[in-house]
């Protein structure tokens with residue numbers, strides 16, 4: 579292919595940043611522990627590659643160093659088939675292996691960014707006590723997802739691999755409490771119409787991300803050592819549980835004053851748990867999905883007192899959005 583544009587030297591423009599890859603790579607992996615007892619994971623994966631020598635693919639139409647996005651997709655599927663089952667079943671371990679693969683295999687790929695989204699499949703439980711767990715039958719019991727973002731980069735003259743980002747998360751976890759949430763004593767001026775409430779509905783879709791502490795420098799076997807030394811599934815479950823606990827139990831006191839205060843308690847509780855010591859910082863984005871009492875005065879019915887109302891209108895938009903990141907002090 580010939581380039582029709584000006585050459586790099588004569589161009590008044592500079593390529594300032596670039597990366598390319600495949601998004602929405604989907605897969606389901608079945609692990610057959612026995613012919614009938616299975617584990618499954620369903621992932622949506624994205625890869626993004628970059629490195630200075632790939633600039634010519636943009637500026638000169640030179641594809642000679644381009645690892646095709648189709649090949650990136652094939653690599654994800656190959657690793658899903660060939661990695662040890664315990665690594666594929668854990669989204670963090672799978673993302674680390676994919677991210678390290680590209681800058682390890684290709685000397686000119688300096689950086690790989692990977693995102694893995696894990697969709698929820700739970701083993702079907704047919705009796706209340708959960709004793710009767712189906713061996714290879716699963717249910718999509720909610721839209722919540724685990725997420726992982728990893729960045730692997732070559733460092734130094736020996737191009738050793740460093741992991742410069744390992745961020746896990748939880749998103750689309752839809753929660754609602756029908757009481758035990760307040761919002762009052764906020765700034766009032768000529769723009770204020772909101773009534774103060776001591777009790778209201780609080781609903782949110784939790785978006786939570788947490789960063790793992792990482793060694794500053796690259797080191798041989800960094801991915802192996804991260805995989806061996808972290809209980810990623812245990813940490814994900816601890817953070818999910820503490821998020822649910824704070825959401826449910828924060829009915830009174832300072833942490834119940836607002837979504838802001840509840841969010842802060844969620845974050846500090848997660849960081850305080852000894853099992854989460856490997857987590858450096860945690861951030862939440864909590865929409866405040868509004869439900870407003872419906873006026874039924876036309877029928878002679880009182881339904882407008884926030885703590886006595888029984889029929890509410892879910893509001894599609896707008897919603898509040900409360901965000902914060904909390905880290906450990908140095």
Ligand SMILES: O=c1[nH]c(=O)c2[nH]c(=O)[nH]c2[nH]1
Pocket residue numbers: 761772835836837838866898
């Ligand atoms: O918890 C809340 N925080 C706010 O900042 C806010 N603003 C608002 O209108 N409602 C709420 N609720």
